[in-house]
Amino acid sequence: MNCDAQGAIRAAILKTISHRCVEHGVPLTNRPILKHFATLALLILVCSTSQVQAQDTASISGFVKDAESGETLILANLRISGSLLGAATNTSGYYTITGLPAATYTILVSYIGYQSQEIQIDLSADEHSRLDIELSPLGFEVGEIVVTAEADSEEEQRQLGASRMQTATIRKLPTILEPDVFRSLQLLPGVKAASDYSSGLYIRGGSPDQTLILLDRTTVYNPSHFFGVFSTFNPDAIKDVRLFKGAYPASYGGRIGSVVDIYNKDGNRNSRHGTVSLGLLASRAMIEGPHKWGSWMLAVRRSTVEPILAVARNADVNGIPDTFYFIDANGKLNLDLSQNDRVSMSFYAGKDVVVVPIVEDVDAELRYGNETFSVNWTHLFSDRLFSNFTFTRSHYFSNPSFEFASTYSEQDNQVTDYSVKGDFEFIPDSRRSFKAGFWGGQFRFDLLNEFDSVDVFSLRTRSLYGNGFAESIYRPSAQWTITTGVRGSYFENGSFFRVEPRLSIERRLTDRLFAQFGTGRFHQFLTLVSNEAFSGLDVWLTSAAKVPPAHGDQFVTGLKYRSDSGFRLEWEGYYRTMQNLFTLDPFLPDVAGLDYHEMFIFGKGYAWGSEVFVEGRIGPFTGFAGYTYGKTRRRFPAINEDAYYAPKYDRTHDLNVTGSTQLTPTWQLTAVFNYATGQAYTEPSSQYRLTHSPFQVPDTNVLVSPFNGARLPAYHRLDVGATKIGRLFGAEYELQLQVVNVYNRSNIWFPFFEFEDDGSVTREDVPQIPIPIPNVAFTLKF
Incomplete structure (x- = not known):
């Protein structure tokens, strides 16, 4: 050059x-x-x-x-x-x-x-x-659940901390209500769920905001529907789902935990095809086909809970929403300009709408959603120099409002992110490869609170950001692979510039056994203020002067073995630190009049654990199992007397087993079993009243155990599903029959405490899925 x-x-x-x-x-x-x-x-x-x-x-x-x-x-x-x-x-x-x-x-x-x-x-x-x-795809058959933590690529299989979930697997797994990308990822070791009603990803001791989520190279800020029950990703529109659980490459950045990288389908370049799926609570459709210069794809999905809500309202069930639905759409247009140039345009748009009458003359309404758009240009400078240039726009909005007897209260939260990024990959010979790139843009954040048309609190942030990275993969011999990288990150608010070194080493012990080690430093300029039970009220806040970015170091080591028959056994151990974690101060009675940095408290944390993953075949059964032993701790001022405590999502033991067997040439049976240590919570033990003088009302004080010092009972659940594939009027169909929570385990969602007049405390446990839930889905492919 x-x-x-x-x-x-x-x-x-x-x-x-x-x-x-x-x-x-x-x-x-x-x-x-x-x-x-x-x-x-x-x-x-x-x-x-x-x-x-x-x-x-x-x-x-x-x-x-x-x-x-x-x-x-x-x-x-x-x-x-x-x-x-x-x-x-x-x-x-x-x-x-x-x-x-x-x-x-x-x-x-x-x-x-x-x-x-x-x-x-x-x-x-x-x-x-x-x-x-x-x-060519394998012939028409039900097919095994080749539930892969990674692809059948040796390069990808060996990448430390990398996992991959096939979209065909996602559609076959028995799930609550709807096939879901994130719920499928929760079956992998190191990935935990907050509850049956949450699709959020808690990866290796990190909270959901510590995971970067990309859709066609575009950041997604709220990947959920129905307050977290569903993720925003339509499985019929998705081509590839890739997870980096830790020590991820220098080509990614912006989060101190992990990365989920998702790509939409390009669309069929040879003929027109489509699918229609009908479910009890949601239905979806996808159509794809060729055009003169390439291909296109369009997918839509909508919840269908209105008939169920109507029945509940007619039965005079309290608290049933007047309106409750979600809708989303994915689309992609590809242009094959030449043998060396391709352009693709991709979009996603989704929203949730909820209107709930709380009590007489009190109504609540919530609208929230995401919109993403990207234009990607793929160009080959030569056979050895590959490049991608992408323009992206991501928008997240949340608008909760309440009406109290003609008095109106509203919150408007808007996040908009424009960016331009470029990636280069250069492969001079079989021993060396190089990657480099940049990512720059502007982050916009607006938060407005109004009460009775009066501006109570408002916050507006505009910040440029920029990133550059370089990465080298060197193979000095057939036994060694050394990956080094560095990433530089700049955030205009506060004028922060941070450097992140990355290192990964692999040693081939035998043809089938690999030893690996990886480490790196990571920074995060954003934090998420959210409710762990419901995701519709999420608020993103940024670093600024006197609010430094969070940062952390990760250390990961592992052994990976794969036999000629496809049996896989993998172990990874990890340790990670978290510094400068910032969140809103929960003890502030009011933020009005405060400087931005005065609204936060700053803490730290750590997490460590050991993961085992096994995949293979035993007789007629195929499947995989993942086990995690891990701990995560946090420490914030004035919480738990400044001592380390376990966050709610800390689970010492976590086990997931998935298996399938072919009953007949057209029927397949699938089962998923989950076991996990109960969540941490704070338990009140008693209450007492203290009177300062005869003329004052007594103050009620509650004695509690150490913060999150108690544990709910262990969580476990079994789901089963049967899938039949056949042909109807010349088209392929798929019928799914599923039962979630087969043996009626009443796992606790959260405990509710009532304080009695005699000073005692009574507890009532709120269950997650109180009964076995059947589900039926029918998919037609044409």
């Missing part, structure tokens, strides 16, 4: 950033910072290209696709027969195998759920061969 080419690329990056900033009203006072990030993204590439221009080895590159739909396959595995050389496709389905001497090679290509291929190719010296590969 000559200096003119380097300058042209760098200028194009800066022009794109500046144009988007001006278009959306972002001030350019920090353009030098954006300039440095663009320079950092190219630095590692410039240094590398000079080392490979004189090489005369051959290379193979291209895309791996579904033969029927033309959909690119993420993390498909390619290997040169008789050697350890190979590659995995990236998130765009692209691969490169370099450093090959002139010879005839056999390439083994595999992807879970698809027929493997062997392709023979002759390469001459200095030849750069473009080889696009199509894999």
Whole structure:
């Protein structure tokens, strides 16, 4: 790459950033910072290209696709027969195998759920061969739950802390009410759920806001429907779900915990297809097809609880909402401009609406939702230099309001995030690969509280942010892989700049056994103020002057084994620290008149644990199991007498077992069992009254146990489901019959305490799922 080419690329990056900033009203006072990030993204590439221009080895590159739909396959595995050389496709389905001497090679290509291929190719010296590969899906059958913590890609399987859930698996698992992406991830070791009614992800001791959630490279700020019962992601529209539980690569940032990276389907490039799914409480539809320049996909989903609510209202059940529904839509349009250029436009829009009469003359209304939009340009500079440029917009809104006898109270919470990002991947030879990139934009936050048309409290934040990263993967021998990386992050509010080093080392002990270690520092400039039971009132707050960003260090080690038959056994141990955790001070009676930093308290925490994952086949049964032994602690001023305490979601033991068996050629039986230590809570022991003088009303004081010092009984539940696949009028259908909570376990959601006049305290436990719940769903594919 000559200096003119380097300058042209760098200028194009800066022009794109500046144009988007001006278009959306972002001030350019920090353009030098954006300039440095663009320079950092190219630095590692410039240094590398000079080392490979004189090489005369051959290379193979291209895309791996579904033969029927033309959909690119993420993390498909390619290997040169008789050697350890190979590659995995990236998130765009692209691969490169370099450093090959002139010879005839056999390439083994595999992807879970698809027929493997062997392709023979002759390469001459200095030849750069473009080889696009199509894999055919396995034949029409119910299929096993190849419930993978990771893909059938050796590169991905070996990545420390990485997990992957197949969308076909998500649809087959028995779940409460609706197939759900996040509830499926909760079955993996290290990932916990707050309750049966929450799809939030509590990963390795972190709260949900410590997990970065991306949809087509766009940040999603509230990934839930029905107060957390459903996640926002329609399983029919999703192509790939990837989870990094910890020590994640330098290409990601902005959270101190973990990453969930989700991609929508591109759409069928060969023919038009669709699905319609009817369920008891929600229904969905998806249609996809080709157009002259590429493909498109559109999916919609809506809750269908209105008939059930109408029956409850007619039965005079108190507290039934007048309105209660959610709706969402996903869409994607792809343009194949040339062999080396592809553009895609993706969107998501969803909202929840709830109107509840609380008592006479008192009504509550809540509207909240998300909107995301992204434009992505994939460009191949050469067979060894791959790039992605993306513009994103993400918007989260929450509008709770209350009416008390003609007096109106309202809160308006708006989060808007505009960003431009670019990623480069350069593979000079079989031993080295490099990644670099930038991510910059503006975060906007608005919070308004009004009571009787009077502005009670308002807060408006505008902050530029910028990130740049560089990452190197070096394989000095067939036994060692060393990944080093660094990420720089800037946040305008408070003028914070932070550097995050990352390191990962892998040692191949045998052909099937790998030892791994990873560590890194991570920063987070946002915090979430939320209710753990309901997610519709979430409020995001940012770092600022005297409110420094949270940061943490992570240390992860692991062993991974996989046999020739597909049996997998994995162990990972982790330790992580959390510093400068900031949240609203719960002891403030009123925030009016306070400076921004005076609203917060600052704390710290830590988490450690050990995870075991096993997957395989025993006779006619296939499935997986994950077990976690872990602890997490927090410490904040004036809480628990300044001592460490267990947060509500701390669970020492967590076990999930999933299995399936083929009953007949068209019937499959699936079961999921969960066991976990009971949640932590604070238990009041007694109350007393204290009179300061004969003329005062006595003060009532409550004696409590240590903060979150008590535990609910252990949680456990069994769900079963049967799936039948067949054909109806020439179309494929799928019938699902499920029962959740088969043996009627009454797990406790939370305890409710009443304080009696005699000073005693009585307790009533509120159950989660009090009875076995049946569910029926019917899906038609056309």
